[in-house]
Amino acid sequence: MEERLRILRKQIQALFEKTRDKDALESLRIKYLGRKGEINKLFKDIAQLPVEQKRTYGNKINQLKQDINQALKARLQKFQPKDKEKIDLLLPGKKPYIGHIHPLSKIFDELIMFFTNFGFSIATGPEIEYDWYNFKALNMPRDHPARDMFSSFYIKDDLLLRSHTSPVQIRVMENQKPPIKIMCPGRCYRYDAFDASHAPVFHQIEALYVDKGVSFGELKWLLSKFVKFLFGPKTKYLLRPSFFPFTEPSGELVISCAVCGGSGCSVCGNSGWLELGGCGMVHPQVLKNVKISTKEYSGYALGIGIERVAMIKYVIDDIRVFFNNDIRFLEQF
Ligand SMILES: [Zn+2]
Structure with a gap:
């Protein structure tokens, strides 16, 4: 079980590294952290475990969930524009080229x-x-x-x-x-x-x-x-x-x-x-x-x-x- 969590953590981290924009990040979030996502599926496995392991395993899944959430936020920061785009309404417009009559x-x-x-x-x-x-x-x-x-x-x-x-x-x-x-x-x-x-x-x-x-x-x-x-x-x-x-x-x-x-x-x-x-x-x-x-x-x-x-x-x-x-x-x- 623990091995499975470790592999999943690595996979998710690698996928985050590859994202290039907000949209890609959002689809990863839905895939892993969504209501029907991979992490929530892990909780279902707890029912089959012996009683003494249930708590430990539950804690580990929660920890993984938190870590992924943080990594997601950190990655999201990268895609935020550094400065807000400025529009100067007083700038004169570009004059379109007008042809000449022969x-x-x-x-x-x-x-x-x-x-x-x-x-x-x-x-x-x-x-x-x-x-x-x-x-x-x-x-x-x-x-x-x-x-x-x-x-x-x-x-x-x-x-x-x-x-x-x-x-x-x-x-x-x-x-x-x-x-x-x-x-x-x-x-x-x-x-x-x-x-x-x-x-x-x-x-x-x-x-x-x-x-x-x-x-x-x-x-x-x-x-x-x-x-x-x-x-x-x-x-x-x-x-x-x-x-x-x-x-x-x-x-x-x-x-x-x-x-x-x-x-x-x-x-x-x-x-x-x-x-x-x-x-x-x-x-x-x-x-x-x-x-x-x-x-x-x-x-x-x-x-x-x-x-x-x-x-x-x-x-x-x-x-x-x-x-x-x-x-x-x-x-x-
Ligand atoms: Zn003349």
């Missing part, structure tokens, strides 16, 4: 806001287009030399990645009767290799207004507002005669260099002027292609390159930085 998205947002204020609504279309929408309907039949201006990615003979957002204008005019007043923001593709001023993917916003009696004067008025809105009241602008197959007459919007103020610098090639985009009155053939009466209606259209605007506005001399996603560049906006 400069191209910023320009998009500003331009969409501008055109919205003048009553234009957003229209979108597919980036994979039929030749009809990208070229033919825009007065550029298959052998038209102006197609050379748009070095396009063809997927099939009749299918290509759109090289401008103008196909959206055709899609809207095919499905809607004038008055039409839309803007078409979106991504376009041309097979230009990446260099400081070219990218195979770029962004545009175009605006189209078709109604009774729309005039070039209205277009010029809108462009004047547009230039002042984007680049400030001191910016001068010019409309140079130009050519596009889908507008007649066509113009090119040119603004005084935002960097040198018109005196000439490396950004404007010492000319003092920067090209911003193309515009003009919708060509009568384009209106005929979408079955809008040229006797009743006229319209103007304009197109602006988002990268171009961002480069002028933020004085950036390499278009590639918009696509590199270098966090050091993006964090400046």
Whole structure:
């Protein structure tokens, strides 16, 4: 009997030594000192002993119980935290990292806001287009030399990645009767290799207004507002005669260099002027292609390159930085 108690004592001590937290200690306590625990089971054995041994054996079990209790308390002390955890409610919180809006998205947002204020609504279309929408309907039949201006990615003979957002204008005019007043923001593709001023993917916003009696004067008025809105009241602008197959007459919007103020610098090639985009009155053939009466209606259209605007506005001399996603560049906006 005594030998049994000795072994049990050793076992329990060894198990206590191994405990690493309060929970482990608590399960050991239940196992040995609980109501149905190992120690209480020992008391049942007393009934089988001769009378003279009963008292001694009972005392020894009680002693063991006390010793285990003490060892348990000592072990428990080890798991108590040394100091109470302190919370300083006056400490300033950690500032979460907030990302930046990409400069191209910023320009998009500003331009969409501008055109919205003048009553234009957003229209979108597919980036994979039929030749009809990208070229033919825009007065550029298959052998038209102006197609050379748009070095396009063809997927099939009749299918290509759109090289401008103008196909959206055709899609809207095919499905809607004038008055039409839309803007078409979106991504376009041309097979230009990446260099400081070219990218195979770029962004545009175009605006189209078709109604009774729309005039070039209205277009010029809108462009004047547009230039002042984007680049400030001191910016001068010019409309140079130009050519596009889908507008007649066509113009090119040119603004005084935002960097040198018109005196000439490396950004404007010492000319003092920067090209911003193309515009003009919708060509009568384009209106005929979408079955809008040229006797009743006229319209103007304009197109602006988002990268171009961002480069002028933020004085950036390499278009590639918009696509590199270098966090050091993006964090400046
Ligand atoms: Zn300049």
